[in-house]
Amino acid sequence: MTSPAQTDTPDIRFENATKRYGDVVAVDSLSLAIDKGEFFSFLGPSGCGKTTSLRLIAGFEQPTEGDVLIGGASMVGTPPHKRPVNMVFQHYALFPHMNVADNVGYGLRQLSPRPPKSEIQKRVDETLELVQLAEYGKRRIWELSGGQQQRVALARALICRPTVLLLDEPLAALDRKLRREMQIELQTLQRDVGITFVLVTHDQEEALSMSDRICIMRDGRIVQSGTPRELYDRPLNRYVADFVGKSNFIPGKIATVNGRSIDIESDGGMLFSCNPSTEQDTYTVGDSASIAVRPELISIGPPGSNAEALGTDVVIPGRIQNRIFLGEHTEYLVSTEKYGEILVLSPKYIESVRGSFERDEDVAIGWKNETALALEDT
Amino acid sequence: MRLYSIAVYLFLYIPIGIIVLFSFNAGRHASELKGLSVKWYGKALDNPFVIDALFTSLTIAFCAATLASIMGTSAALALQRIKGPLKAIFDGMIYISIMIPGIVIGIATLVALVSVFDVLNPIIADVWLGDKAPKLELGMISVIAAHTLFTMSLVIVIVRARIAGMDRALIEASTDLYASPWATFRQVTLPQLAPAILAGFLLSFTFSFDDFIISFFVAGPNTTLPIYVFSSIRRGITPEVNAIGAMVMGASLLLLIVAQLLLRRDHRR
Ligand SMILES: Nc1ncnc2c1ncn2[C@@H]1O[C@H](COP(=O)(O)OP(=O)(O)OP(=O)(O)O)[C@@H](O)[C@H]1O
Ligand SMILES: [Mg+2]
Numbered sequence: 001m002t003s004p005a006q007t008d009t010p011d012i013r014f015e016n017a018t019k020r021y022g023d024v025v026a027v028d029s030l031s032l033a034i035d036k037g038e039f040f041s042f043l044g045p046s047g048c049g050k051t052t053s054l055r056l057i058a059g060f061e062q063p064t065e066g067d068v069l070i071g072g073a074s075m076v077g078t079p080p081h082k083r084p085v086n087m088v089f090q091h092y093a094l095f096p097h098m099n100v101a102d103n104v105g106y107g108l109r110q111l112s113p114r115p116p117k118s119e120i121q122k123r124v125d126e127t128l129e130l131v132q133l134a135e136y137g138k139r140r141i142w143e144l145s146g147g148q149q150q151r152v153a154l155a156r157a158l159i160c161r162p163t164v165l166l167l168d169e170p171l172a173a174l175d176r177k178l179r180r181e182m183q184i185e186l187q188t189l190q191r192d193v194g195i196t197f198v199l200v201t202h203d204q205e206e207a208l209s210m211s212d213r214i215c216i217m218r219d220g221r222i223v224q225s226g227t228p229r230e231l232y233d234r235p236l237n238r239y240v241a242d243f244v245g246k247s248n249f250i251p252g253k254i255a256t257v258n259g260r261s262i263d264i265e266s267d268g269g270m271l272f273s274c275n276p277s278t279e280q281d282t283y284t285v286g287d288s289a290s291i292a293v294r295p296e297l298i299s300i301g302p303p304g305s306n307a308e309a310l311g312t313d314v315v316i317p318g319r320i321q322n323r324i325f326l327g328e329h330t331e332y333l334v335s336t337e338k339y340g341e342i343l344v345l346s347p348k349y350i351e352s353v354r355g356s357f358e359r360d361e362d363v364a365i366g367w368k369n370e371t372a373l374a375l376e377d378t
Numbered sequence: 379m380r381l382y383s384i385a386v387y388l389f390l391y392i393p394i395g396i397i398v399l400f401s402f403n404a405g406r407h408a409s410e411l412k413g414l415s416v417k418w419y420g421k422a423l424d425n426p427f428v429i430d431a432l433f434t435s436l437t438i439a440f441c442a443a444t445l446a447s448i449m450g451t452s453a454a455l456a457l458q459r460i461k462g463p464l465k466a467i468f469d470g471m472i473y474i475s476i477m478i479p480g481i482v483i484g485i486a487t488l489v490a491l492v493s494v495f496d497v498l499n500p501i502i503a504d505v506w507l508g509d510k511a512p513k514l515e516l517g518m519i520s521v522i523a524a525h526t527l528f529t530m531s532l533v534i535v536i537v538r539a540r541i542a543g544m545d546r547a548l549i550e551a552s553t554d555l556y557a558s559p560w561a562t563f564r565q566v567t568l569p570q571l572a573p574a575i576l577a578g579f580l581l582s583f584t585f586s587f588d589d590f591i592i593s594f595f596v597a598g599p600n601t602t603l604p605i606y607v608f609s610s611i612r613r614g615i616t617p618e619v620n621a622i623g624a625m626v627m628g629a630s631l632l633l634l635i636v637a638q639l640l641l642r643r644d645h646r647r
Contacts, residue, residue: 058550058554060550060554079553080550080553080554081553081554081555081556081557081558081559082556085554086554086555087550087551087554089547089550089551090547091545091547093545093547093548093550093551094551095548095551095552095566096570097569097570106552106555106557106565107555107556110555110556110557110558110561111556156551156555157554157555160555160556
């Protein structure tokens with residue numbers, strides 16, 4: 001993963017930006033900074049204000065309160081056509097009455113003074129080459145596949161070399177395989193052109209795999225922002241843990257707090273030792289909290305296995321309720337007497353040694369204490 | 379049921395069919411068919427009065443359709459920004475102006491024009507410095523004005539449907555790519571609306587060209603083709619009139635079909 005080029009002034013800054021539509025607060029006093037050259041993502045469920053945040057940067061919306069700064073300059077009152085950013089629209093918004101080359105060259109033709117024809121032609125050819133559509137300049141838009149249209153939209157937004165490229169769910173309309181390819185291409189492209197990318201997505205996998213930093217939103221507010229690894233390993237609360245990757249939650253109460261170890265008494269009566277998810281001392285004995293364990297951190301073995309055999313600190317007996325074979329790993333849904341259903345991901349290489357389990361088979365599952373996180377319920 | 383619909387269609391189209399048939403009549407009386415020929419078409423096109431009236435009609439239709447297209451498109455663009463009860467009022471007025479009978483528009487325009495002329499003419503005469511003050515009176519311009527008025531609503535309705543179906547993101551994409559509002563209008567909005575505007579133009583042209591009632595009221599001494607036809611059938615229906623009718627019908631039908639195709643293609647995109 002590339003580390004973003006650090007500079008003194010961040011490329012984009014939200015300062016308590018709020019956007020209201022009547023009674024609806026789409027974005028609620030958002031404050032955050034996006035660094036130059038960073039691949040930044042807004043991640044969140046439908047309606048959480050991701051698109052609105054992006055449109056505040058592009059200038060299609062003006063903040064009701066607060067400010068949005070680009071390159072250190074306040075953008076309040078600056079119309080979209082005077083902002084040094086370009087956008088890739090969700091449904092591409094390619095001009096149907098122009099061919100591919102004219103679409104791509106559109107931004108250059110609006111500049112004043114307008115560059116000479118030969119210059120525009122040259123830049124269009126270069127940019128089409130960049131997105132691997134060198135031979136497609138004369139094609140009409142509707143003669144292109146979805147993936148090709150997506151590339152044209154990308155080329156059109158990149159040709160003026162904006163300081164920031166905004167992408168609103170640019171891959172949502174593509175099928176899974178093509179999406180994966182485009183994700184890699186986008187990442188490579190971003191490294192090559194070295195401009196700030198701001199991506200909006202509700203696909204956590206996409207955000208995790210592409211971004212330098214992710215901002216997780218809920219109801220117009222930031223819940224947590226950080227690198228993908230921080231969000232995955234140290235989610236601030238249950239909402240983040242649930243949204244980024246999959247997680248099991250066992251509800252309980254905080255029993256004791258001592259430094260880096262927190263004991264939670266589950267509703268089932270057992271005491272679990274967990275790691276805190278934050279540095280701050282926000283844990284109070286008696287508060288309700290959840291024990292969160294990622295499915296891939298849980299071991300599964302034959303019934304009656306002890307902690308040593310499983311290589312874990314905790315052992316819980318259970319029964320396989322459902323089994324989904326996913327190729328590189330198998331997903332087991334294990335029902336337990338006291339802790340409900342627990343999801344376990346067992347990788348192929350372990351299965352090949354220990355064998356796999358069938359539906360309705362009794363098993364033992366367990367995990368190491370340091371892999372469990374104490375999460376407050378918010 | 380089938381018989382019934384056949385009867386309806388016969389009822390609708392037999393008179394038209396008869397006109398077309400009799401326009402090819404070789405004899406000189408409209409009532410009896412004596413062999414087929416196209417000589418009446420030649421006769422009609424040789425008649426200087428017919429050609430005169432035709433040019434008057436074409437000029438009026440062209441001017442009215444052009445004005446209606448420009449004004450109707452501007453109105454449609456402005457109306458998209460209006461919301462709430464005001465929008466309902468405007469919508470209502472547009473549809474009413476399409477449905478009002480031609481005779482009402484004819485009389486209303488005539489009365490309006492004449493009273494405006496009555497007020498303005500003395501004033502112009504007073505302030506005029508030369509010998510002979512120009513006098514406003516009914517003529518080609520008043521017909522153009524009246525036709526523009528009622529065909530403009532058609533253009534508004536057609537163009538507005540197109541605006542509603544247009545992807546707003548296209549306009550945003552254009553402004554995002556540094557195009558000023560005017561540049562966006564010229565390069566994105568107008569090309570997107572062009573088929574609808576052209577269809578509106580063709581419809582307006584046909585309606586104006588075929589209009590008799592309104593022209594009859596406000597034309598003054600001018601003779602449009604429908605007025606010429608009307609005055610000549612008072613001297614009896616001749617195969618020549620049938621030929622004119624058939625030609626007008628053919629041309630109108632052609633324009634309507636082109637307009638339909640434009641709107642249909644518009645829909646597919
Ligand atoms: N033009 C508008 N008028 C009124 N309300 C709006 C408007 N645009 C957005 N909203 C509201 O603001 C909230 C945030 O919308 P936004 O489009 O930013 O969500 P989103 O996170 O992009 O969701 P999605 O993933 O579905 O695209 C929603 O509740 C939405 O209904
Ligand atoms: Mg959105």
